[in-house]
Amino acid sequence: MKKIEVKASSKSYPVYVGNNILEQLPSLIEKHGLHKNVFIVVDENVLGYHLKKIKNIITEKMRKVVVVEFIANEKSKSNKSVEELYDCLIKNNFGRDTLIIAIGGGITGDIVGFVASTFSRGVQFIQVPTTLLAAVDSSVGGKTGINYGKTKNLIGSFYQPEFVLTDTSFLKSLREEEIVCGIGEIMKYAFLCDEKFYSTISKELKQILKLKPTQTTKTIEACVNMKASVVQADEMESGLRKILNLGHTFAHAIEVEQEHKIKHGQAVIIGLVCALYLSHFKGILSAEKLVEYLALPLLLQDKITIDKCNIETIYKIMLRDKKGREGKIKFVLLSAPGVLYLDVEAEKELVIQSLEDGICHFI
Ligand SMILES: NC(=O)c1ccc[n+]([C@@H]2O[C@H](COP(=O)([O-])OP(=O)(O)OC[C@H]3O[C@@H](n4cnc5c(N)ncnc54)[C@H](O)[C@@H]3O)[C@@H](O)[C@H]2O)c1
Structure with missing residues (x-):
């Protein structure tokens, strides 16, 4: 498993990259000393293809676990979905000591990251990207957000995760x-x-x-390294980070x-x-x-x-x-x-x- 450090000004955190590394999520949660009240939001297609693997990350060490299925598309990257996730957190009595995990592509990561950044003024958050796009780009750098009206990503925040875990075995089921x-x-x-x-x-x-493993993993690592260095230099997009546009x-x-x-x-x-x-x-x-x-x-x-x-x-x-x-x-x-x-x-x-x-x- 490779570890790439993102040293943003608001927070430093690692991006773990490897094949079949999802099973290490519970021990990484322990290692990082994260909360044990866990709210997991999973892309519905990912849950369909990888149910067994995802079930395996739920351990007795977690005090409370709620798993929510999310239908990811640009229409659901909306305020309505944010409200539904807040409602679900509230209904299940989650508070400030919550760890939110997003398992999915860029849409799931963006919206769940936004919920994590705003619920109870910000709770712990882990990104588990499952698309190539999310692995090389959206899971790193802390931009979260939703579409509003007819504008993409109009509402959002900069909110860095505790860590990112990129398990390349997820990519096999991508169309x-x-x-x-x-x-x-x-x-x-x-x-x-x-x-x-x-x-x-x-x-x-x-x-x-x-998706040849050698080239794919090497490319993910190269892109993450590049994004990490841009974010490190300009987390809030006042200058250099604009190049990512x-x-x-x-x-x-x-x-x-x-x-x-x-x-x-x-x-x-x-x-x-x-x-x-x-x-x-x-x-x-x-x-x-x-x-x-x-x-x-x-x-x-x-x-x-x-x-x-x-x-x-x-x-x-x-x-x-x-x-x-x-x-x-x-x-x-x-x-x-x-x-x-x-x-x-x-x-x-x-x-x-x-x-x-x-x-x-x-x-
Ligand atoms: N935050 C950022 O810095 C940043 C950067 C780039 C893009 N984005 C955002 O990312 C979004 C696009 O992300 P995306 O391309 O990952 O789209 P997505 O999240 O919609 O995922 C694409 C499709 O793949 C499915 N899927 C996800 N993982 C799968 C898997 N392992 N196997 C099979 N199917 C799977 C999803 O259900 C969905 O249908 C856009 O909204 C874009 O604005 C954000």
Whole structure:
């Protein structure tokens, strides 16, 4: 089992990564001296595929255990689900000495983390990511939240877990489209890191898509290390952490315009393509490099389809995005892997052109 330390300014905690390590959860709870009143929220699909494994983590050492099934989708990443979880905690007499465990993908982790950060002004929390996307990205860094109105992740908090336990054996039951979603965030890290990691991901993409153990574990560890160092430098996203939004300003608006028929990780891949076009239109990325870097996201072109969409509506949603300041949309752009530009403003025509050129690869 690998241990990667996340040294955020509010709290340091480990991310444990390994195969078949869920059984170590009870001893890790002991080792970290955590509360014994345990509220476990499990993604319903994960419970279906991995019931036996999850039953095994419930031990007599836990004073009280309640397990709740959660149906994860962008519509259920809502205030209503938060209220239902609060109601369940209250009905079962949980108080400040509660340990909440989220077992699931990014949606489960985001919403349960938000509940943990607000119930009784914050209770202990453990993330057990079960999707590739959650393993490489969302389980680390402490961003929690829900969608509100038509805006993604509008309500939320920064709240770090006690630890993250990434058991790669969960990934075996993922459908291919969910693996593609995880690869969306992996591609983001490939563009954020450097040429070396970018070319490793380009070469190993097919093995990761098949979840080959060596490449998958190595990639999870590399992404977690990268996210840990960004969070360590800027936990609250006042500067450097903004780089993690590469492709996401486009992606979030596309998801909303598509009424979530397209998944987050798929939208991230399209968003990365749009960000590459915009980098080129802004004169940051040469035409030659644009073609070179488009090759990576377009490796998964046949695995993502988007319904006909309204580009003007997507643009309006981007204007409303919480990362826009004074009515201006700010982008993360790049000239090469690892060479990023933050807070770049762009003329409407260039954004529209980037959306048109980017999205047309996937229609
Ligand atoms: N907090 C952050 O820093 C952060 C970062 C990136 C993304 N996110 C958020 O993460 C969310 C997307 O996460 P996701 O892609 O993990 O989606 P998800 O949580 O919806 O999971 C995807 C699907 O896979 C199923 N599933 C989960 N684990 C499984 C398993 N082991 N086997 C079979 N099926 C399984 C779920 O039931 C669901 O249907 C988005 O809402 C996004 O905004 C948050």
